[in-house]
Amino acid sequence: RRSGFAAAALLLLVFTAGCGAAPQGAEVTGLPGFDGALPSKHYAGYVTVDEKHGRNLFYYAVESERDPAKDPVVLWLNGGPGCSSFDGFVYEHGPFNFESGGSVKSLPKLHLNPYSWSKVSTMIYLDSPAGVGLSYSNNVSDYETGDLKTAADSHTFLLKWFQLYPEFLSNPFYIAGESYAGVYVPTLSHEVVKGIQGGAKPTINFKGYMVGNGVCDTVFDGNALVPFAHGMGLISEEIYQQAFTTCDGNYWNASDGTCESALVKIDSLISELNIYDILEPCYHGRSIKEANPQNSKLPTSFKDLGTTNKPFPVRTRMLGRAWPLRAPVKAGRVPLWQEVASGVPCMFA
Numbered sequence: 001r002r003s004g005f006a007a008a009a010l011l012l013l014v015f016t017a018g019c020g021a022a023p024q025g026a027e028v029t030g031l032p033g034f035d036g037a038l039p040s041k042h043y044a045g046y047v048t049v050d051e052k053h054g055r056n057l058f059y060y061a062v063e064s065e066r067d068p069a070k071d072p073v074v075l076w077l078n079g080g081p082g083c084s085s086f087d088g089f090v091y092e093h094g095p096f097n098f099e100s101g102g103s104v105k106s107l108p109k110l111h112l113n114p115y116s117w118s119k120v121s122t123m124i125y126l127d128s129p130a131g132v133g134l135s136y137s138n139n140v141s142d143y144e145t146g147d148l149k150t151a152a153d154s155h156t157f158l159l160k161w162f163q164l165y166p167e168f169l170s171n172p173f174y175i176a177g178e179s180y181a182g183v184y185v186p187t188l189s190h191e192v193v194k195g196i197q198g199g200a201k202p203t204i205n206f207k208g209y210m211v212g213n214g215v216c217d218t219v220f221d222g223n224a225l226v227p228f229a230h231g232m233g234l235i236s237e238e239i240y241q242q243a244f245t246t247c248d249g250n251y252w253n254a255s256d257g258t259c260e261s262a263l264v265k266i267d268s269l270i271s272e273l274n275i276y277d278i279l280e281p282c283y284h285g286r287s288i289k290e291a292n293p294q295n296s297k298l299p300t301s302f303k304d305l306g307t308t309n310k311p312f313p314v315r316t317r318m319l320g321r322a323w324p325l326r327a328p329v330k331a332g333r334v335p336l337w338q339e340v341a342s343g344v345p346c347m348f349a
C-alpha cells in the first residue's frame with residue numbers, strides 16, 4: 001500500500017512538473033505580427049472574481065524563459081487608475097518590442113525584447129479593476145469601484161489563478177507596479193498577507209512588493225514638485241522663496257492668489273522638461289525632427305551629465321539615447337527618440 005501510494009504521488013509529481021496544469025485553451029501559441037516560436041509559454045484568459053455579477057478579470061501570463069519551476073512569479077499592475085497593464089506589456093518590460101507596421105491600418109511587427117522581465121520571472125499582467133482593459137462585469141454597477149474593492153478582487157483573482165496554475169504556487173511571489181499602483185500594490189499586498197494569516201487557500205508564497213514612481217499620498221506627493229525643482233536647480237532660489245512664503249509650504253491645494261501665480265511661474269519654467277526624467281528631452285510630437293540640445297530648456301549644467309563610455313546595450317548617453325519607445329532591438333546605431341517617437345507625452349495625468 002505504501003509503495004503504491006508513493007508511486008501515485010510520484011506519478012502526480014511527474015504529471016505536474018511535466019505537463020503543468022494550465023487550463024485548457026489558455027495557452028497562447030502565436031500572436032499577429034510575430035513569426036516563429038515563443039521563447040516560453042504564454043497564457044491568457046479570464047478569472048471570474050464574482051460569479052453573481054459576472055465580474056471577470058483578464059490576465060496575460062508569460063512564463064519565465066529561464067527556469068519557470070524555480071523563478072519568481074510577478075504580478076504586474078499599471079496605474080491610472082484605469083490603465084491596462086498591457087501598457088507595461090507593450091511599452092515597458094513585456095516579451096516583445098513593437099515595430100510600427102508603417103501605414104495607419106497595418107498591424108505592428110513584433111520582435112523579441114532581450115530585456116523582458118520574463119527572462120528571469122514568470123509575469124502576470126492583470127487588467128484591474130473590472131472595466132479596465134479587457135476586464136469587465138455583466139453588472140455595470142461594478143464600474144463604480146474603489147481601492148478596497150479593487151484590492152479584494154485582485155486577491156480573489158490571485159487565489160483562483162494559483163488554483164488554475166498550481167505548478168507556480170511554490171514559486172516566490174511578488175507584486176509590482178507603478179504610478180497609481182502605488183495604491184494598488186500595497187493594498188493588494190495587505191489583502192494577500194491577511195489571507196495568508198487567515199488561512200486562505202491556496203497559500204500564496206508571498207515574498208514582497210515593488211513600486212516604481214508610485215502615488216502614495218495626495219499631500220506628500222502634491223507638495224513634492226516645488227522642493228524637487230528647487231533642489232535640482234531647475235528654479236532659482238528667489239522663485240522658490242516666493243512660492244514657499246506665499247504658499248506657506250503648501251502647494252498641492254493652493255487657494256491664495258499670490259501663491260497660485262508663484263506656482264504658475266514655476267510650472268511655466270519646467271513645462272518643457274520631461275517630468276518623468278528631467279535628464280531626458282521632452283518631445284511633443286511628430287513635428288520635431290531633429291535633436292537640438294542647444295535649444296533644450298535643460299539647464300546647461302545638465303547637458304553633459306550622464307555622458308558615459310560604458311557599453312550599456314541601450315543607454316549610452318543620457319541625452320536622447322535612451323531606447324526609444326516602440327523601436328525594435330537590432331544591431332547597429334540606436335536612433336534618437338525624435339526620429340522614432342511620436343507624441344511621447346511629458347505631462348501625463
Ligand SMILES: *[C@@H]1O[C@H](CO)[C@@H](O)[C@H](O)[C@H]1NC(C)=O
Binds near residue numbers: 139141
Ligand atoms: C447589479 O448589482 C447591484 C448591486 O449589487 C444590484 O442591486 C443589481 O440588482 C444588479 N443588477 C443586475 C441586473 O443584476
Ligand SMILES: *[C@@H]1O[C@H](CO)[C@@H](O)[C@H](O)[C@H]1NC(C)=O
Binds near residue numbers: 219250
Ligand atoms: C490644503 O491642505 C492642507 C494640508 O496640507 C490643509 O490644512 C488645508 O486646509 C487645505 N486647504 C484647502 C483650501 O483645502
